[in-house]
Amino acid sequence: MNIVEALKEIVEPERVTANPTMLAQHSKDESYHTPKLPDAVIFPKTTEEVSRILKWANENRVPVVPFGIGSGLEGQVIPQQGGISLSFQMMNKIVEVRPQDFLVRVQPGVTRMQLNKELKKYGLFFSVDPGADATIGGMAATNASGTTAVRYGIMRDQVRDMEVVLADGTMIRTGSMAAKSSSGYHLNGLFVGSEGTLGVFTEITLRLYGIPEMSVTARASFPTVGDAVRTACAIMGAAIPVARMELVDGQSVRQVNMYKGTDYPECATLFFEFHGNEAGLKHDLAFARELAEENGCGGFVFETDSLRQAALWEARHHLAYAFLHGYPGKKAITTDVCLPLSELAGAIEHARGLLEKTGMVGGIVGHVGDGNFHSLLMIDPDQPEEMQQAEAVNAEIVRYALSRGGTCTGEHGVGLGKAKYQRMEHGNALDVMYAVKRALDPNNILNPGKIFVF
Template sequence: MSTLVGDFQAFLGSSQVTTNETVLELHSKDESYHTPVNPEIVVFPRNADEISKIMHVAKKHDRPVYPFGLGSSLEGLVIPTSDGICIDFSEMNAILDVKQDDMLVTVQPGVTRTQLNKELKKYGLFFSVDPGADATIGGMAATNASGTSSVRYGIMRDKVRDLEVVLADGSIIHTGNRAAKSSSGYHLNGLFVGSEGTLGCFSEITLEVNGIPEQIVAGRAEFSTIDDAVNAVVSILHAGIPIARCELVDEPSIEKVNQFSDTNYALTPTLFLELHGNEAGLEQDLTFTKEIVRDFGCEEIEFELDTAARNKLWEARHTLAYAFTHSTPGKKMMVTDVCVPISSLASAIKHARQLVDDSGFEGGIAGHVGDGNYHILLMINPEDPDDIRKAQALNEEIVEFALEAGGTCTGEHGVGIGKQKYQKKEHGEAFFVMEKIKQALDPDSRLNPMKLIQVKE
């Protein structure tokens, strides 16, 4: 009788199959607070045909399959829910084709964001989606990632032109093409992007990329209240200023930034801004932006043209999570995100800030205010059931507020385990359509089961 390991070794090299306990443990968790669970085996495919064969072996042995990129997800997306097969895409990390004239690139799913942009720079191009972590492109597509630059360039779903996907039955399909638009067929790109590995495994991804701007200017604007900061952003957007990044960081978070990044920013609600364009256009945009923010009581605004100064500013924003972690030894960060209509953003952030203050947790709030997406960072003791209970209750209040405002339970982190319970409330009758899609494409519920859409037996 064949064994699971033996069947994999029949077509994968010995280095591509492991049951080593240390490797299993590495694949048992992500960056979230959810309880780790070891997979039964980890396999490292190198192409779509090998993924297809993995699916056939999984069916033969009746095992679930869990796709894994770098484990940087924040809602338990990659954590196994029972013994099963973890597919690690780290050996599928080739940049396959750069079509400079079409401004397209095709990559394997294990390529990281930094790796991709390093290669694209040779062609005067860059990939705009920036979730902060150096995640894999496959993971970013699986969660419909966005980040700081989505206000101008769009989110992952806007950038994916085509996917090669291995389905649960081992068949290999393409969901799109290289054309800039199409009126043909169902929009399968939109279906698979954000599906969190529950409908298929990505083996190739074709992305739209952008030309590197002639000039980039970054800056900070300090306000006395969150209301003023958010209202200034709304006015900037209404004015048609091509803002590329627009981040809000609250006072407690600025304090952590100063401690960790050796900065001396004022302890006030602060906007981190970035504009892209040419020299003449940017000069006008900067003047207009300064006028707008001063109308909303901006106390201080300064911009940086120098690359090193810009990088330091954005490094301070991107390392906010590490700033909290380093200042609170023995605690683990619970990060949650929601997204609301921008008209509700100020009240939503104030509501979240009050909840954090009342909870007694140390925490901060930062948001992609240009698109209504904000994050709550809480420092909790993962070994303390009372801490977990209180944090989950706080998270639930934040999500309920977002849903009541016409928003969503997650703007970019994904559903995974942590946000699954809100799916039916958020989507209503459409939830049952999602169940039918899952049942049609994965009738045995083999792909990343118990995530996103949990189909009842």
């Protein structure tokens, strides 16, 4: 069976390719996971085309892997068993903005920045910010979140409705435009985060927010990571509505200083952003500062001017690049555990201890309001012993988090990297997930080899 020839019967031939460069582009994401070529890449333009592609693939038992822009961090788009890479590059339209409803309907290939550029005209914004300029489809597939989740929630909280094509080509809608519903099972929630294993998203309706009246950023330096995390917990406890609250450890600030030639204090640092009205913000900022100083903060600076805000956050924004540029040829394995707040300081100290014990190079950065942190472990993927050591550190960080009520992945998803921890985390519940998978994709054509490895 020639997959390329068969697909050319479904869409115009020029939208199906087995060109080696295109196959290579669709073989990988931004992670350390080993690339794998698909047999063909196809660029559908409509839901009907996606439906016909899936129907054909299902009848012929050919794997299908949806592809957005390849910014994932756990190998979700890697066609582990070959087959079709379904690229949404040509399905990137903003279908309808409904400003009065705070809703937008988009095709899955729309990127976050493309969307926010359009929404600015309406005084609205889409809140989820994972850092990368990811596609909305990819963010829905992995249940992405990032720096703003502490205030506005995660991707799953924003999705009101999706058009989904099932394994056999059936089209369904998972929700409605209503802000809430108790009608039937929560299919929005089931499909968001399913990483292409239950269906393919062809349209997504998202919740939006009004651009806040005012925003303030702040940066606070602390003697230890523990002091910074305790401050973050105190701020959550005081219900100060921070819009972002990011931890960067001293090692990471040092790396940024080396990369950018800056002189930020090389100690544990919290970066804040507050959204609101002027009077409320003033109060929030003063209260946050008070809590920081009670926990040993030695330097608290803030900015309301937008250019200076960007400069204040620079050390946070340049973190990943500072490490990648500082260690040319290396890749980053990024851990992604999330724990209850009371366990966060201990977990970060434990992770830092592991890095020191193994002598690995790496920074720690955390979405601390959510209890989520990342260790960036710099490795050369061609050096098996480095890979092995990083994997062992990752495993130990996951084990620690799971033993304290946490999860192995707060926002990057399972993909290839976290599949081995699914049984440990979910126990019997993994069988329930698999029963759902089997019921909806009996031939296992949808992104096979992800999430479930038993």
